[in-house]
Amino acid sequence: MKSLNANIQQLIDQAKAKFGLEFYYLKRHSFHRYVNMFNETIYTLNMEWFPSHEAESEDDDLNPDGTAVIEVNLNTGQIESVIFVMDKTYAQHGVTFKRPYPAHIIQWIEQETGLIYGEHFHMHQEEKGELSFEEAIEGVQVTPSGSIEVKWNEHGQLMYFTQHGQFLAKTLLKAEEYTLSLDKLENLAKQQVQLFQWPSFEHNRIRSIYALEEIYVKNDGTGTLPFEIGREETHCIHMNEVMEWNESINNAFEKKEMDIQENISAEQAFSLEPSPDSFPISKKEQAECIKAVRTFLAQQYPKDTGKWVLKTLYREHGYIDAILKTNGQEGSGFMDKIKVFIDASSFEAVNYIDKKEMFQVCGILSPSQATSKISVSQTEAFEKLRERLELTPIYVYDEVQKQYVLCGKLDCHDGVDAESGEVVPLQDI
Template sequence: MDNRIEHVLNELKTSLGLKKFVLHTYSLSQEVSAFGGFDILLSADWLPPAVEIPEEDDLLPDGTVSVRYSLRYQQLLLATTQGERSFAEALATSEEQFIQWTEQQTGLDFEDDFILTNRSETAIEGAVIHNGIPVQTDGFLELEWDESGRLLFCTLPLVVTKQFEEVPFSLTLEAIESLVREQLTPIRLPIEDEARFADYFAIDEVFITQDRTVLPYFTEEQSAEFSSNVLQWQTSSKYEVNQQTIHPLLRELSPDEAYSVLAHPENRITDETVQRCVQSATAFLSAKLPEESGEWEVYRILQQPNSIEVVCRKIDETAGPLRRKLVLMLHKDTYELLNFLDSIEMAQLFEGFTQALVQTISQEEAFELMVDYITLDPRYVYHQSSGIYKLCGLLDAEECVDAVTGELKQLNDL
């Protein structure tokens, strides 16, 4: 075993009370990080003492402890026990001691950096805060243990810096009204029990910085390029696609491969990358859909661990499961098309549904109906470009407006 990995596994074994356990399997995989670039995840399974080692396809025996650990940020993310009984050593005898254990694992201080939001005799849930304001984190804080103080389950938030934007929260809905209006967009949703589609106006959930920059709700998308390049061609191409199997995003890596990624974890999209992706997308669509020049755009480009993901979508179609999209997977060095996914396959699930009625409510009217239900709550959000947590407003609304009747509805009920 690689000495670097062995050291980490030994530390995890001690911190989780697994001294008598036997390491069964471990693996290394690469994923897009919410903090920019890539992270390497170490996954491991420990078997409780005196159990028979399972065959490859067998279920793990009760008492097995499975973990996920961030090698880049050197923190435990998840630990879970198979079944309802733990054979590990006790970690604590009280809630206070489990809070101290959480502080040791995360580097966060109770009450200053995190608070409890729910508790029982053998479990706690919490949230990360700064100056009393919630911090958008990669992961939740939750611990569960048995009556003897043995850990049954934990998931820990990852906070990668103590640098926060120290400014008062000054955003108001009135001050950013133009931005709020831009986030109120139409969406077409299936009403399954009526076998029809309906159009609504809903708020796109986003973060807005103090300087009025809009950040995507999913922090890892800050690494993506949202280009909106219209794809046009004069003649169709004879581009042939030799579809290849794409290694899964969590493809197992060797230790040397993993530490090579950690040495250069960046995944920013350059101008040259955008240009090459647009060229590949144009060549592919002009062959697949030669009559649809000017009807498609490159919406998003994101560097995945083993490929570049290019999302193309039909222009001027309403958002929702029926909006036509093509997801292209390109070779990360040559930009050759390796494979693609077509959303038309999802649309076939709704074959026979009645199309949406003609929209009669304008976006302006929908905004006036929605304005009292739109919220803007302070949140600290990691900003990849600056490497700090910025104070933002979380723009959201639980309601939406029926684009035909003007009726307000709860999004969660649709």
């Protein structure tokens, strides 16, 4: 078996040869890890190659123009990303594309990734010196989707390459015929039209808007999946625990500094040791988290007993994150959300983010802003939006079935002002 040092050296030598880095030196390298949505721990080797003619910078964090930042996925051995800083390169005999560009670039991507164009990835956008690709199955979108982006300079030299996601939809697909239609989903669509409170910066008030909360509807009629699909959604534990207490706690809550940087050793990286973020949260740990959240609320929001609901718990960066929303989600809608960071060993709340507080601190929202009057009913709003609803086929990863299932994405790009009844594009709010 090769020594760890030999393994690292081999990857360094391969990167140097592949990307033509004869006039570069390896300034530093480090290991990183993350947990993907399939709960697999992915390790990467990150390398920063400095141009040889560059003098040592006084600012150690600053990468000079032309620096090559390369990341290798240790699970697959593939290049995950290459970035030449400020689109400048001193590479000799590196990756250079010949015309016609799309054809040769696609060929290089297939060679690098083992993926097949038209089968695993499809053209998403084409601009001068830039191509982006997304995962799709026979023209139908996929979520979460793998994506690839490539940029090159006027000489055809590679400036940027990144590959995100696993491109596993084709192998984890539950094939079926699409049968959904909007008329079948009218009741669900009506339920999804909800009242949201949006800060209006121009008029210094909170604007009440009816909008459709996007949702994925399963084609087989077995239910729905949440619009946001990622690790937070697929690996969270749904708690739905109303937070109540009888008396406030005298000592105020103090935010502590959080350390999310991990020092990953070569041994951990090459053995693909599972990250603590991939471990389940036990019943005992859940109970400790409930206590921690209750204590935090009693300290920070002593008068709010019964107002907040602990919705979900999930692991991230070595902490357990707790998501809180208001009971019944009254008030300011999407702004009423608190994220509490809990130390995974001591089970103490160490920090938090209050979305509404964040708006206020940034000067975007003042506590005294008046909420607009509501003159339009939810039923009236739905009638105004009915003809603007959209239903698009999409393959969505279902954590329960462990495969991608055919769904319809129920969406609407417009909303209704609850005071005036005017239909407004949501992007303009």
